[in-house]
Amino acid sequence: MNFQLSEEHSMLKQTIRAFAEKEIKPKAAEHDKTREYPFENVRKAAGLNLMGIMIPEEYGGGGMDCVSYVIAVEEISRCCASTGVIISVNNSLYCHPVLFFGTEEQKRKYLSPCAKGEKIGAFCLTEANAGSDAGNQQSTAVFKGDRYILNGTKLFVTNGVAADYMIIFAMTDRGKKTKGISAFIVEKDFSGLTKGKDEVKLGITCSGACEIVLENCEVPSENLLGKEGDGFKIAMNALEEGRIGIASQAVGIAQAILDESLKYSKERVQFGKPISEFQAIQWMLSDMATEIEAARLLNYRAAMKRDSGAKYTLESSMAKLFASEVAMKSAIKGIQIFGGYGYINEYPMERFFRDAKITEIYEGTSEIQRLIISGLILKGN
Ligand code: CAA
DSSP: OOOSOOHHHHHHHHHHHHHIIIIIGGGHHHHHHHOOOOHHHHHHHHHTTOSSTTSOGGGTSOOOOHHHHHHHHHHHHHHOHHHHHHHHIIIIIIIHHHHHHOOHHHIIIIIHHHHTTSSOEEEEOOBTTBSSOTTOOOOEEEEETTEEEEEEEEEEETTTTTOSEEEEEEESOGGGGGGGEEEEEEETTSTTEEEEEEOOOSSSTTSOOEEEEEEEEEEEGGGEESSTTOHHHHHHHHHHHHHHHHHHHHHHHHHHHHHHHHHHHHHOEETTEEGGGSHHHHHHHHHHHHHHHHHHHHHHHHHHHHHHTSOOHHHHHHHHHHHHHHHHHHHHHHHHHHGGGGSSTTSTHHHHHHHHHHTTTTTSOHHHHHHHHHHHHHTTO
């Protein structure tokens, strides 16, 4: 067992930290305020192969491993959590399923441009009545001649406003329940697809989450991803990797909170001394540091299991559950350390607090992660 990052991973961490500090962090507060999708960040991240980190080089990706993905999403999220999820979704929820389930032609046409960051990908699973209950898809896909006709409305689609290509899930055979769900690669300009309103959110305000409306949307049959009925399996497979990405985002946010809290507590003087000299503050800092390290290690473990080729459903859910709750707990402590200054937008703490909350919700709420974990351990996994 080795708890040290390899030399290569340590170098990657340093490189991405320096990049994120210089290129991403200075504009994070402004992006949060304007809610404008950060195309510039995507372009810059693509320059470091961050839009398709684990995608083989032959398809335009970085050809790196999952530990590298974890490092990258953590370091980017430490500076801008919106950019962190934009990268994670493009990698895990779009590129990953096209790589694993796509035909060679689909990979050339729809994977390479997104892995290179020339185009942006999104994942359309959630609907008004299919959130945690993802199998309850109301969108339909009916085969007609040489194409499928899709109808329905997808919600909260991260990257939606910017997406060129989307993986869209819809029912092809309702009688078969989850085995009647199919996945399609859909281009933004396909007839019958419109983008709905860009949601005004509490946090990660510029991740471009919008509705995708399908009204007799025509999708060529060659854009079916996998086979008819494979959709639920494809969604679950993508989310397994995606949850490692969200755990990385959560660790990144928590680390930013700790870094700012350490700095502030040494500068802020009350009762004649820096507040870092008060035990009440020291204990909060200690708890944060310990929990963040535990979350990071749990997530590295999930990534290493994925890299080994073994099943990692349990590990990714554990990492996502623990890291997201650590991010939220750290955010509560961070605000407390900053006091009134934590509550105003002159300081980044209130943004971290707002950004942290979503990690307990998307890509499976904490309750869904507990359901998955208990299901697996009760089966003796
Ligand atoms: N891999 C492969 N197959 C899987 C699987 C997995 N990880 N998990 C389940 N399956 C299979 C099951 O084996 C089962 O097949 P059989 O019938 O042959 O046994 C089938 O799928 C149905 O499984 P369940 O009966 O367990 O399904 P369920 O309806 O009870 O739901 C669930 C399971 C875990 C709760 C699932 O619905 C779930 O993960 N819900 C959360 C949804 C979610 O994470 N949404 C995120 C939206 S995307 C997002 O947030 C992106 C973003 O913008 C950032």
